[in-house]
Amino acid sequence: MTRRRRKSPNRRRGKRSTAPRHGWALARLWFWYGLGVVTLIALLWVLYLNHVVQEKFEGKKWSVPARVYARPLELYQGLALTAELFEQELLAIGYRPVERVSGPGQYARQRSGGTSIYQVYSRGFEFWDQDESARRFELSLASGRVSTLRDASGDPLPLMRLEPEEIGGIFPAHGEDRLLVRLEDVPPRLGETLLAVEDRNFLDHHGISFSGIARAAWANLRAGGVVQGGSTLTQQLVKNFYLTHERSFSRKIQEAIMAVLLDWHYDKAEILETYINEVYLGQSGAQGVHGFALGAQHYFRQPLSELDTSQTALLIALVKGASYYNPWRHPERALERRDLVLKVMAREGLIDAATLRQAREAPLGIVPSGDYNLQSYPAFIELVKRQLSRDYREEDLQSDGLRIFTSLSPMVQRRAERVMSERVHRLEQDYGIEGLQGATVVTSVGAGEVLAMVGDRNARSGGFNRALDARRPIGSLVKPFVYLTALEQPEQYGPATLISDEPVTVEAKNGQRWQPRNASLESHGEVPLYLGLVNSYNQATARLGMELGLESVYQTLRRAGFDGHIPQVPSILLGAVEMTPTEVAGIYHTLAAEGVYTPLRAIREVLTAEGEPLRRYPLSVEQRFSTEGSFQLQYLLQLVLREGTGKQVYQQFPDDLALAGKTGTTNDQRDSWFAGFSGQHLAVVWLGRDNNKETPLSGSTGALQVWADLMGELPTQGAALxxxxxxxxxxxxxxxxxxxxxxxxxxxxxxxxxxxxxxxxxxxxxxxxxxxxxxxxxxx
Incomplete structure (x- = not known):
C-alpha cells in the first residue's frame, strides 16, 4: 500500500507568500505605466503650448485696423481763418493752451489790437509725401485771414501743415483697436510706474512669482475673500494674449506654464513691449481700446509722449479694471485709484513730493464724454470704405494697419453736424412736426473732394446713412439740367429767349395724361427763359423739356455724372427721378465746376503701416459742357438765390459774395432739398421723414435754411464773375x-x-x- 506524501506546511506557506509580491509588482508596473502616460501627455501638452506661445509671439501678433485721417490744416498767408476756428482745430488734435510754449502739442496766444498772434509748437507727422519734424512757428490772424506766417527764426513760411486728425478706423470683426508703439518710444516713467504697480519683481522672476502668489494668498486669507491677485505681468499678458477670461484651476495652470515658456523664449523687453500694446484700457462703442498709446488718445486726445504725471497715473490705474474705474462713469473711483498709483510713484522715487502734490490736485483731465470716439464721423467713414472696396480686400483693411489719408475737413464737418442738429430741432418746434431727418454732403469746388458728410440729424450715432443710401425724388433740383440742355444750343436758346408758361398736357402710350401745374396755379404766358428757372415755373420747364426732347435731358444728366436709373417718362423734367444726396452733389458739382465733370472722392493717399505709398487717388477731370453755357447757367442760379425761391435767406450774406443754388420740393412736400455753391464749397441738403410721410416744409422753408446756416459760417469765396x-x-x-x-x-x-x-x-x-x-x- 502506497503511502501518500504529506505536504510540508512550510511549502504551503511559501506559496501563499508569493501572491502579494506579484500584486505589488503589477501595481507598480501600472503606476509607472500610468505615470509615463501622464508625463507623455503633459509633455505633449507643454510642447503644444510652447508651439502656441512661439507661433503667435513671433508671427503677426495683432490684426491692426486701417487708420483713417482727415485732411491736414494747411496754413499760408492770406488763408481765410478766424481765431475761433483756428483754436478749435488745435484743440481737436489735442494741442494744449499754455502761457509759454516749451514742447510739441502746445500753443500760446497774444492779442495786439485786432490781431491775434499765436506761437505754436507742432508735433511733426509722417505725411504721404514727406516726413515733417516738430517745429515752432508764429501765426498772425487779422480781419479773418492769416496775415503773417513765420518760422522760429522769424523767416517767412510759404506753407505750414499741422498733423491731421485721426477720424476712425476700419476694424476687424473682433472689434479690437490699438496704436502700436515701440518700447524705446514709451516714456520711461510710464514703464517704471507700470512695473512698480503691477509687478515689482518683473525683472527677477521667470514668468511666475511664488512670493507674489504667497503674498496674495495671505492677503486674501486675512480679508476673507479675493482682494489681491498674484499674477505677474507676464501671466496677465498670457491671459489677455492667448487665453479666455474663464475662471478655473485648469486655466490658471495653463496660464502659469505659458508664462514660464514665454519668459524662457523671450527677453523682458519684448514681453513688456507686447504687454504695453496689448493691455485693455476701455471701450469706445463697439471697439476695445488696447494699449497705452491708443489709451492716451482715447482719454486725453494726446500722444503718449505728451502725458503729464497725473495722466500717466490714470492710464496705469485703468489696468486694474478699465470698466470699474471708467473715469467718465465712475470719476470718484478713477480719482482714488489714480492717487494710489501716484503714491506708489512717490514711494519708488519716480516723482518728488512737490510733483506728487501737484498731480494729486490736478483734475482727471479727460476729454468730455463722447467728444472723442474711435469712429468720429461714421457717415464719412462709410463712404471711405466703399471707395476703398474697389481696390482692397476687406481683410487687408482690417488687419494690415494701412494709413488712409482722406479729404474730410473737420472744421466743415463739425459745423455741418451742429447746423443740421440745431436747425432740424428748430423746424420741428416751429412747425409742430416729429421724426424729421436730414443729410448733408459738402464738397470742394473743382477738386470734387468730399469735405463733410452728415447721414443723420444725430451725426455721431451711425446707423442708416441717408447721405449715401436715402434715394428720394429730387423735385425741382432737376430743372437746371433742363435749362442747361437748352443753353448748350446757343443758336436757339439764350437767357432771354421767350418760352411759354401756358398749361401743358402730355399723353402717355398707356393713355394716362401728365398735366403739370405751377405751384401758384397761375400761368404767365411768354416769359424769358431765365425767369422760368429763377421762379421755378413747372409749366415753362415742362414745355421747354418736351421741346428739347426727353432724350436730350437724359443725356445731360448722364454727362453731369448720374449713372443711376432715369425713368423714361416726361415727369422726370420736374424731378421724378430718385437720387441720394451724394449723387445730387456729384451732378451739381459739374455745374459748380463750370461744366467739368470730376468724380467725387474721399481718399487722397493710402500708405502701408511702414509709410510706403500703395496707391494715389489723383484728380480726374473731363470737360463735358461748354464753359459758356455753364457760366450762363451759374449766373441764372445766382438769380435764383438773389431774386427767386432762395431770396428770403440771401439777405444774411454780403452782396459781393456770389452764391448759386436751387431749391427742390416733391409732391406733398415729402422731400425738402437745396443744392448750392460758392466758388469754393458745394453743399447739398435733404430733409424729410424716413417713412416718406408729408411734411409742411418746402425746399426754401426747410433744406435752404440748413444750407444758409452752414454757408454763413464757412470762410468761402464767391462763384466766378x-x-x-x-x-x-x-x-x-x-x-x-x-x-x-x-x-x-x-x-x-x-x-x-x-x-x-x-x-x-x-x-x-x-x-x-x-x-x-x-x-x-x-x-x-
Missing amino acids: APPGDVSFDWLDQSTGLLSAERCEGAVWLPLREGQTPQTSAPCHLDRSESPRWWQRLWR
Missing part, C-alpha cells in the same frame, strides 16, 4: 427779351453769347429808384 470766351453782359427787358438800358424799368443784366444779343430795343421807362440793384453793386 468773369465771363469766359464769347460771353458778355448786356441789359435786357425781362418781359420781352429785347434790349434795354441800365436805368430802365424791368431791365435785367444777363450774360449773352455771341449772336444772342437782340437787334431791337424795348421802350424804356426810367426807374426812379435811387438804390442800385445788386448786380450794379456787384460789378462796380
Whole structure:
C-alpha cells in the first residue's frame, strides 16, 4: 500500500507568500505605466503650448485696423481763418493752451489790437509725401485771414501743415483697436510706474512669482475673500494674449506654464513691449481700446509722449479694471485709484513730493464724454470704405494697419453736424412736426473732394446713412439740367429767349395724361427763359423739356455724372427721378465746376503701416459742357438765390459774395432739398421723414435754411464773375427779351453769347429808384 506524501506546511506557506509580491509588482508596473502616460501627455501638452506661445509671439501678433485721417490744416498767408476756428482745430488734435510754449502739442496766444498772434509748437507727422519734424512757428490772424506766417527764426513760411486728425478706423470683426508703439518710444516713467504697480519683481522672476502668489494668498486669507491677485505681468499678458477670461484651476495652470515658456523664449523687453500694446484700457462703442498709446488718445486726445504725471497715473490705474474705474462713469473711483498709483510713484522715487502734490490736485483731465470716439464721423467713414472696396480686400483693411489719408475737413464737418442738429430741432418746434431727418454732403469746388458728410440729424450715432443710401425724388433740383440742355444750343436758346408758361398736357402710350401745374396755379404766358428757372415755373420747364426732347435731358444728366436709373417718362423734367444726396452733389458739382465733370472722392493717399505709398487717388477731370453755357447757367442760379425761391435767406450774406443754388420740393412736400455753391464749397441738403410721410416744409422753408446756416459760417469765396470766351453782359427787358438800358424799368443784366444779343430795343421807362440793384453793386 502506497503511502501518500504529506505536504510540508512550510511549502504551503511559501506559496501563499508569493501572491502579494506579484500584486505589488503589477501595481507598480501600472503606476509607472500610468505615470509615463501622464508625463507623455503633459509633455505633449507643454510642447503644444510652447508651439502656441512661439507661433503667435513671433508671427503677426495683432490684426491692426486701417487708420483713417482727415485732411491736414494747411496754413499760408492770406488763408481765410478766424481765431475761433483756428483754436478749435488745435484743440481737436489735442494741442494744449499754455502761457509759454516749451514742447510739441502746445500753443500760446497774444492779442495786439485786432490781431491775434499765436506761437505754436507742432508735433511733426509722417505725411504721404514727406516726413515733417516738430517745429515752432508764429501765426498772425487779422480781419479773418492769416496775415503773417513765420518760422522760429522769424523767416517767412510759404506753407505750414499741422498733423491731421485721426477720424476712425476700419476694424476687424473682433472689434479690437490699438496704436502700436515701440518700447524705446514709451516714456520711461510710464514703464517704471507700470512695473512698480503691477509687478515689482518683473525683472527677477521667470514668468511666475511664488512670493507674489504667497503674498496674495495671505492677503486674501486675512480679508476673507479675493482682494489681491498674484499674477505677474507676464501671466496677465498670457491671459489677455492667448487665453479666455474663464475662471478655473485648469486655466490658471495653463496660464502659469505659458508664462514660464514665454519668459524662457523671450527677453523682458519684448514681453513688456507686447504687454504695453496689448493691455485693455476701455471701450469706445463697439471697439476695445488696447494699449497705452491708443489709451492716451482715447482719454486725453494726446500722444503718449505728451502725458503729464497725473495722466500717466490714470492710464496705469485703468489696468486694474478699465470698466470699474471708467473715469467718465465712475470719476470718484478713477480719482482714488489714480492717487494710489501716484503714491506708489512717490514711494519708488519716480516723482518728488512737490510733483506728487501737484498731480494729486490736478483734475482727471479727460476729454468730455463722447467728444472723442474711435469712429468720429461714421457717415464719412462709410463712404471711405466703399471707395476703398474697389481696390482692397476687406481683410487687408482690417488687419494690415494701412494709413488712409482722406479729404474730410473737420472744421466743415463739425459745423455741418451742429447746423443740421440745431436747425432740424428748430423746424420741428416751429412747425409742430416729429421724426424729421436730414443729410448733408459738402464738397470742394473743382477738386470734387468730399469735405463733410452728415447721414443723420444725430451725426455721431451711425446707423442708416441717408447721405449715401436715402434715394428720394429730387423735385425741382432737376430743372437746371433742363435749362442747361437748352443753353448748350446757343443758336436757339439764350437767357432771354421767350418760352411759354401756358398749361401743358402730355399723353402717355398707356393713355394716362401728365398735366403739370405751377405751384401758384397761375400761368404767365411768354416769359424769358431765365425767369422760368429763377421762379421755378413747372409749366415753362415742362414745355421747354418736351421741346428739347426727353432724350436730350437724359443725356445731360448722364454727362453731369448720374449713372443711376432715369425713368423714361416726361415727369422726370420736374424731378421724378430718385437720387441720394451724394449723387445730387456729384451732378451739381459739374455745374459748380463750370461744366467739368470730376468724380467725387474721399481718399487722397493710402500708405502701408511702414509709410510706403500703395496707391494715389489723383484728380480726374473731363470737360463735358461748354464753359459758356455753364457760366450762363451759374449766373441764372445766382438769380435764383438773389431774386427767386432762395431770396428770403440771401439777405444774411454780403452782396459781393456770389452764391448759386436751387431749391427742390416733391409732391406733398415729402422731400425738402437745396443744392448750392460758392466758388469754393458745394453743399447739398435733404430733409424729410424716413417713412416718406408729408411734411409742411418746402425746399426754401426747410433744406435752404440748413444750407444758409452752414454757408454763413464757412470762410468761402464767391462763384466766378468773369465771363469766359464769347460771353458778355448786356441789359435786357425781362418781359420781352429785347434790349434795354441800365436805368430802365424791368431791365435785367444777363450774360449773352455771341449772336444772342437782340437787334431791337424795348421802350424804356426810367426807374426812379435811387438804390442800385445788386448786380450794379456787384460789378462796380
